Amino acid sequence: MASLDTNLNNFSYCEILLAIFGEYSTDFVYTATGIFRRTVPPVCPECGTQMNYNGYNTYDKRGLGSVKIGRYICPSCNKTCEEERSFWEKLNGDFFGIISGIYNLMKLHHVSYQGMSDIMGLIYPQGKDTIFNTFADSIEKTVIPPIEDFQIVLYDEQHPKKGRTQKFRLTLLDGTVYFSSEIAISLNFTAEHTENAEAPKRSSNC
Numbered sequence: 001m002a003s004l005d006t007n008l009n010n011f012s013y014c015e016i017l018l019a020i021f022g023e024y025s026t027d028f029v030y031t032a033t034g035i036f037r038r039t040v041p042p043v044c045p046e047c048g049t050q051m052n053y054n055g056y057n058t059y060d061k062r063g064l065g066s067v068k069i070g071r072y073i074c075p076s077c078n079k080t081c082e083e084e085r086s087f088w089e090k091l092n093g094d095f096f097g098i099i100s101g102i103y104n105l106m107k108l109h110h111v112s113y114q115g116m117s118d119i120m121g122l123i124y125p126q127g128k129d130t131i132f133n134t135f136a137d138s139i140e141k142t143v144i145p146p147i148e149d150f151q152i153v154l155y156d157e158q159h160p161k162k163g164r165t166q167k168f169r170l171t172l173l174d175g176t177v178y179f180s181s182e183i184a185i186s187l188n189f190t191a192e193h194t195e196n197a198e199a200p201k202r203s204s205n206c
């Protein structure tokens, strides 16, 4: 794993830092001043000369923290480059993945966007519009498995109103569940009743 230059300031975070940098080789170092870079600067991708350290760039995520990523400069051709920061992107991704999961659960329990924003004010403050957009994005990314041999026997579309809000309800019933078989019988009944004025016999498998 990457070397950790610990001191009295960061020693208490040693376990956390180990978890974050555990997958890096010993070619990397997290310095006592919090810079992530190579133990030895890499060679220049342009001319092959050993590069020098050249400060760092700071990446911030509001409310979460920041990270310093080491920069290098070639003494021969002045080419500059920066160390990779996939660990930072992964930390961000993991965090917002959990946040998105919290939104989905709250939505499942019918919490309003304003309510979600009020609750998030205690954890990681987010406006209701941001929450709405994050939730909508997560729904769009949901992979729905393909359905094979799907036969719809009942289709119902309703546009009920709840207060001043227009809602939409779509009901699809396929032919594989017991309940839909009951509905199918009642549909048959309606059709046949009109023609023959007699209810159909219930099929034995229902």
Ligand SMILES: [Zn+2]
Pocket: 044, 045, 046, 047, 048, 049, 074, 075, 076, 077, 078, 079
């Ligand atoms: Zn160079």
